[in-house]
Amino acid sequence: MTNPNAAQAECAVHAEGVAHRYGDHQALAGVDFSVGRGERRGFLGPNGSGKSTLFKLLATILPLGAGKVSVFGQDLAKDFAAIRRRIGVVFQSPALDRKLSVRENLTYGGHLQGMRGRALAARVDEMLAVGNLADRANDVVGTLSGGLRRRVEIAKGLLHAPDLVLLDEPSTGLDPSARQDLWAFLRAQQGLTVLFTTHLMEEAEEADRLTILDRGKVVAEGAPDDLRAELGGEVLQIHCADAEQLGHEVDALLGVQAQVLPGVVRVEHDHAHRLVAQVVDRFGDRLQRVSVAPPSLEDVFIARTGHRLGEEA
Amino acid sequence: MGLTVYSLWHREIVRFLRDRSRVFSSVGQPIIFWLLFAGALRSSSMPGGLSYGEYFFAGTLAMIVMFTAIFSTITVIEDRKEGFLQGVLVAPVPRSAIALGKIAGTATLAVLHALVFLALAPLAGVPLGFEAFALGLGVLALMAMALAGVGFSLAWVMDSSAGFHGVMMVFLMPMLLLSGAFFPAEGTHPILGVLMAVNPLTYAVSLLRHALHAGTEATAGLPPVALCLAITVAFALGSFALGTRIVLRRTARDAV
Numbered sequence: 001m002t003n004p005n006a007a008q009a010e011c012a013v014h015a016e017g018v019a020h021r022y023g024d025h026q027a028l029a030g031v032d033f034s035v036g037r038g039e040r041r042g043f044l045g046p047n048g049s050g051k052s053t054l055f056k057l058l059a060t061i062l063p064l065g066a067g068k069v070s071v072f073g074q075d076l077a078k079d080f081a082a083i084r085r086r087i088g089v090v091f092q093s094p095a096l097d098r099k100l101s102v103r104e105n106l107t108y109g110g111h112l113q114g115m116r117g118r119a120l121a122a123r124v125d126e127m128l129a130v131g132n133l134a135d136r137a138n139d140v141v142g143t144l145s146g147g148l149r150r151r152v153e154i155a156k157g158l159l160h161a162p163d164l165v166l167l168d169e170p171s172t173g174l175d176p177s178a179r180q181d182l183w184a185f186l187r188a189q190q191g192l193t194v195l196f197t198t199h200l201m202e203e204a205e206e207a208d209r210l211t212i213l214d215r216g217k218v219v220a221e222g223a224p225d226d227l228r229a230e231l232g233g234e235v236l237q238i239h240c241a242d243a244e245q246l247g248h249e250v251d252a253l254l255g256v257q258a259q260v261l262p263g264v265v266r267v268e269h270d271h272a273h274r275l276v277a278q279v280v281d282r283f284g285d286r287l288q289r290v291s292v293a294p295p296s297l298e299d300v301f302i303a304r305t306g307h308r309l310g311e312e313a
Numbered sequence: 314m315g316l317t318v319y320s321l322w323h324r325e326i327v328r329f330l331r332d333r334s335r336v337f338s339s340v341g342q343p344i345i346f347w348l349l350f351a352g353a354l355r356s357s358s359m360p361g362g363l364s365y366g367e368y369f370f371a372g373t374l375a376m377i378v379m380f381t382a383i384f385s386t387i388t389v390i391e392d393r394k395e396g397f398l399q400g401v402l403v404a405p406v407p408r409s410a411i412a413l414g415k416i417a418g419t420a421t422l423a424v425l426h427a428l429v430f431l432a433l434a435p436l437a438g439v440p441l442g443f444e445a446f447a448l449g450l451g452v453l454a455l456m457a458m459a460l461a462g463v464g465f466s467l468a469w470v471m472d473s474s475a476g477f478h479g480v481m482m483v484f485l486m487p488m489l490l491l492s493g494a495f496f497p498a499e500g501t502h503p504i505l506g507v508l509m510a511v512n513p514l515t516y517a518v519s520l521l522r523h524a525l526h527a528g529t530e531a532t533a534g535l536p537p538v539a540l541c542l543a544i545t546v547a548f549a550l551g552s553f554a555l556g557t558r559i560v561l562r563r564t565a566r567d568a569v
Contacts, residue, residue: 059403063563084405095400097392099328111320112404156400 011070012037012164012193013058018067019216020053027053029216030067035209040186040194042207044297046309050216051197052092055168058195059089072163085113088162092169094153098142102133102152105141106159113160127155130185132178146173154182158189167196171203179203199309201297212301219304224297231295231303234272238265238279239289246283253282261308268295268303317406321414322421325385329422339381340429347373347430347437350495360497361531368531370439371521372494374427374449375514378457379489381423383481386464389415390474402567412465412556419461420454427453439525448524455545456517462552469559492518499534516544 013035020028028050035041043051056062057069060080069076071083089095096105103124110120128134131151141149150173157165165186171179183206186194198204205224212220212227220227240246240263247260250267254275259266269275273292280290301309329335351366359368392398401411431449434441441449463485471477489495491505492514498506509515520541526532535541 061399061403061567081405084403087403089400089403091396091399093396095396095398097324097328097397098395099331100324104327108320108324109400109404111316112401112406114316114405116316 010037011035011073012039013041013069013071013195015069016067018054018057018064018069020050020057020062020065022053026216028057031213031216031218033211033218033221035193035195037193038191040206040208041196042204042210043195043197043213044199044204044207044210044301044309045197045213046199048215049213051213052168054213055166055195055197059087059091059166060084061089086163088157088160088165090154090157090165090167090170092172094141094149096141096149096152096156099140101138101140102128102144103137105152106156109156110159115160123159123161127159130158131155132181147175147178150174151178151182163191164193164195167194169198170196171198171200201309204297210297212304214301214305220300227297227300228295231268231300233268233270233295234292235295235299236267236269236272236275236279237289237291237293238267238283238287239263239291240265240283240287242286246286249283250279253278259302259306261302266299266302268299314407314410317404317410318414318417321401321411322418325415325418326421328388329385335384339377339384340426342380343373343377343430344433346376351437360499360534361526361529363526363531364438367438368497369495370434370437371518371525372492374430374453374521375456375492375494375518376489377427377430378423378453379460379485381426382419382457382460382464383477383485385419385422386415386461386468387474387477389465389468390471390477399567408560409557412553412560416458416461416465416553416556419464420457423457423461424450424454427457434525441525445525445527448527449521452517452521452524452545455549456514456521458549459513459517459545459552462549462556465556466552466559469556488512488514491515493522494518497534513544513548516541517548520545 011034013033015034016032018028018031019026031050031054043054045051053062057064057076058071060076060083064077072086074082076083097108100108106124106127107120110116110124115123128137131154133148133151133155136144136148141152144152154167154170157167170182174182186192196203196207204210207224209221209223210227211218222230238246238250243260243263243265247258247265250256250258250265254267256267256269267275276290276292280287298309347366347369350369351364354365357365359365389398428450431441431446467480468477471480491509491512493509498509501509516536519535520538522535523532523538523541
């Protein structure tokens with residue numbers, strides 16, 4: 001028999017029944033997951049799905065109320081001080097002093113991690129180079145663009161070489177090339193466990209495994225490819241003005257169970273492309289656009305929740 | 314712990330020095346106050362035969378310390394709003410170090426400000442020997458720790474700087490007015506007399522007068538030095554304890 005505690009200690013993060021409420025609002029309603037060491041785990045969900053609350057709990061900034069979480073085998077509710085030594089946190093709204101320069105922000109950040117002197121200065125230089133910030137080192141943060149500030153925040157979060165880094169919507173404010181640089185850097189860190197929240201499909205692709213959240217609950221979990229493969233086949237999307245009515249007619253015509261979303265009728269089918277001609281013949285003038293594609297992560301989300309990722313939960 | 318306190322203290326000083334308007338306003342305003350009051354009330358005779366300008370000299374120092382403490386600790390609210398604070402809160406540092414760093418930084422700024430005005434003592438008709446100067450500086454440091462602790466505790470629980478200004482007007486300003494900084498307790502309405510007697514800042518201001526006017530008539534009628542010192546030290550320690558206690562609570566407000 002395996003010892004469950006030992007199994008948990010092997011995980012970077014192990015969570016059971018994590019719940020959190022703000023007043024009357026249940027932000028997280030019992031979430032379970034396990035993240036292996038060295039894994040890149042994405043938490044995908046729309047605004048209000050609870051992913052930011054989960055991030056704040058793991059970052060130790062919100063006290064854990066209900067449920068159990070261990071981080072590297074340590075209890076998040078009790079040993080948060082020890083956990084803080086091992087995590088790096090990258091906030092969505094950068095935790096930077098806007099009146100200070102980039103270098104000063106990193107230096108003060110290093111002090112708070114117990115780093116000092118030459119070792120700190122060398123590490124700051126290293127992170128400035130990694131973040132492509134070397135030529136902005138003496139600029140005051142308040143004068144930087146949002147994307148640059150994010151890069152400073154990321155450099156600060158990784159300064160002390162944490163074992164686990166938490167990133168809240170890391171791509172917000174980053175242009176595509178900066179986003180690629182960030183992920184290339186994160187992928188290159190051997191053994192670093194990465195947890196990130198996102199509402200963007202492209203970013204979710206960076207995860208080894210994804211946990212999809214909706215309304216405070218886990219609705220799906222798996223590698224992005226596996227999640228798509230589970231759906232199988234292809235997805236036919238019919239964009240039209242009267243989706244509700246057309247949905248019934250599509251069911252009758254094709255003998256399928258179509259899903260109706262605002263302005264769209266969706267059909268999952270092994271060979272959806274063969275259905276296109278029938279749909280166009282029958283409904284031609286009522287259609288705005290018809291598309292067939294392999295399932296995307298958005299399709300996975302829709303299949304599990306009945307609504308789109310872009311909509312508020 | 315030490316590194317955290319040093320780092321947060323250092324940040325306060327650097328930020329302050331970059332903000333020229335703060336340097337000017339927090340020294341300039343009390344000097345203007347002193348000139349106006351000393352000029353307007355020059356025919357008043359104060360206890361111990363002091364002119365109002367001489368009497369108000371210690372009061373102006375107390376005012377400088379209080380204003381600096383307020384305007385420096387109010388940045389806690391900005392730090393929280395702008396997100397800087399959450400980065401500090403998730404760092405592996407004791408929260409008491411966060412309180413001490415901020416309070417020490419604020420107190421340092423307050424003493425530096427007061428020092429500028431203290432150096433003007435001869436111009437204000439208050440002759441200062443080295444001993445009076447050094448003792449005065451020590452008292453100002455204690456007073457600064459006490460008021461920085463009060464300001465920090467208030468700012469930590471406030472959500473907006475507008476709210477902080479409100480508290481300043483109804484709580485901190487009366488505390489200053491009723492400390493003997495502007496007028497002595499003698500001859501005031503009995504209720505004011507009681508309020509002044511229970512106000513810990515009264516003893517800090519009196520201690521400052523003992524330091525600056527030692528051995529003169531001006532210290533007659535003040536509470537004894539030992540009492541003033543005991544209450545001022547207790548005030549500084551108490552407000553630091555309050556700040557530490559408040560900062561130790563982990564609440565949902567910590568997350569932006």
